[in-house]
Amino acid sequence: MLKVDNISFGYTSKEVLKNISFSANKGDYIAVIGESGCGKSTLLEIIYGLLHIEKGAVYWNDKKLLGPNFQLIPGEDFMKYLPQDFDLMPYITVEENIGKNISILDPNRVTRIQELLEVVDMSDFLKTKVKNLSGGQKQRVALAKVIAKEPEVLLLDEPFSHIDNFRKNKLRRDLFRYLKSKNVLCIVATHDATDALSFADEILVIRDGKLVAKNTPEALYNNLTSEYIGSFFNEVNEIQLSKIDSKSTSKKKILFYPNQLKLVENSEIKATVITSYFKGDFYLIEANLKGKIIFFEHLEKLQTGSNIYFKKN
Numbered sequence: 221m222l223k224v225d226n227i228s229f230g231y232t233s234k235e236v237l238k239n240i241s242f243s244a245n246k247g248d249y250i251a252v253i254g255e256s257g258c259g260k261s262t263l264l265e266i267i268y269g270l271l272h273i274e275k276g277a278v279y280w281n282d283k284k285l286l287g288p289n290f291q292l293i294p295g296e297d298f299m300k301y302l303p304q305d306f307d308l309m310p311y312i313t314v315e316e317n318i319g320k321n322i323s324i325l326d327p328n329r330v331t332r333i334q335e336l337l338e339v340v341d342m343s344d345f346l347k348t349k350v351k352n353l354s355g356g357q358k359q360r361v362a363l364a365k366v367i368a369k370e371p372e373v374l375l376l377d378e379p380f381s382h383i384d385n386f387r388k389n390k391l392r393r394d395l396f397r398y399l400k401s402k403n404v405l406c407i408v409a410t411h412d413a414t415d416a417l418s419f420a421d422e423i424l425v426i427r428d429g430k431l432v433a434k435n436t437p438e439a440l441y442n443n444l445t446s447e448y449i450g451s452f453f454n455e456v457n458e459i460q461l462s463k464i465d466s467k468s469t470s471k472k473k474i475l476f477y478p479n480q481l482k483l484v485e486n487s488e489i490k491a492t493v494i495t496s497y498f499k500g501d502f503y504l505i506e507a508n509l510k511g512k513i514i515f516f517e518h519l520e521k522l523q524t525g526s527n528i529y530f531k532k533n
């Protein structure tokens with residue numbers, strides 16, 4: 221089990237991580253989300269042992285990890301960390317790069333490299349020099365390289381940021397299935413809602429260096445209590461209750477997703493259409509409701525300026 225116990229850290233006197241605690245088990249996939257600069261990469265670097273912490277500690281199976289001030293080479297052997305600027309050697313081939321993380325004494329070396337390249341869908345590039353690959357291809361090779369060592373803990377920082385949507389979905393499914401089968405604990409810092417919602421066992425939400433929520437994807441999505449968290453997954457409407465309930469005089473604000481508003485023939489909740497955004501299966505409609513911008517889903521495009529009426533699901 222990995223235990224992060226009350227860690228705080230600052231690059232300068234200003235703390236960028238504050239009292240972070242959580243634990244995770246082998247085989248878990250934990251997604252770390254939060255706005256840019258909130259401290260996600262810093263957290264991964266502390267866990268891996270690249271940054272020295274004065275406050276708090278990180279434990280693996282009850283053993284306290286020493287951190288960079290006590291190691292000749294910073295970083296733990298049983299972990300692998302893939303930073304945002306994936307570290308590959310450009311002038312050697314894909315095969316040689318991945319081979320760097322597999323012992324030359326391993327009798328299955330060649331088949332392991334092939335198996336890893338299959339996971340990231342790069343089998344055709346075995347003999348290609350890394351400098352001749354695109355950004356997304358390099359990222360896939362970098363992923364194959366970090367899993368080559370069969371780490372017990374894998375820390376990935378924005379692992380699919382250079383990969384097109386066309387490949388991303390299959391790659392995510394193949395990679396996370398592979399990591400589960402090997403019982404690897406994987407912690408991923410991500411801006412991508414699908415990385416977190418569809419694959420994670422648990423999501424950690426960081427805001428201004430603090431851990432503000434930790435829960436399953438379903439619990440976080442369905443219990444919409446914070447615009448900060450909800451807007452990571454979808455558009456979030458925040459509306460004063462009295463604007464959608466004529467009987468209410470409450471100043472209380474409620475939060476809801478676009479699919480929780482339904483268009484009706486007539487009602488007391490009237491809005492004006494601003495724009496319709498095509499989303500594939502539906503249009504996301506932006507409308508003005510008594511001076512407040514709201515979003516809702518609708519199957520057809522709506523005329524800008526037309527009046528519409530709602531009820532809340």
Ligand SMILES: Nc1ncnc2c1ncn2[C@@H]1O[C@H](COP(=O)(O)OP(=O)(O)OP(=O)(O)O)[C@@H](O)[C@H]1O
Pocket residue numbers: 231232236254255256257258259260261262263409
């Ligand atoms: N080497 C450094 N020296 C000083 N400050 C740093 C350093 N690295 C990061 N920071 C600062 O620490 C804070 C947290 O940065 P971090 O990279 O952990 O955020 P993040 O959540 O990973 O951001 P992003 O999503 O943009 O990658 C930011 O304010 C950043 O400017």
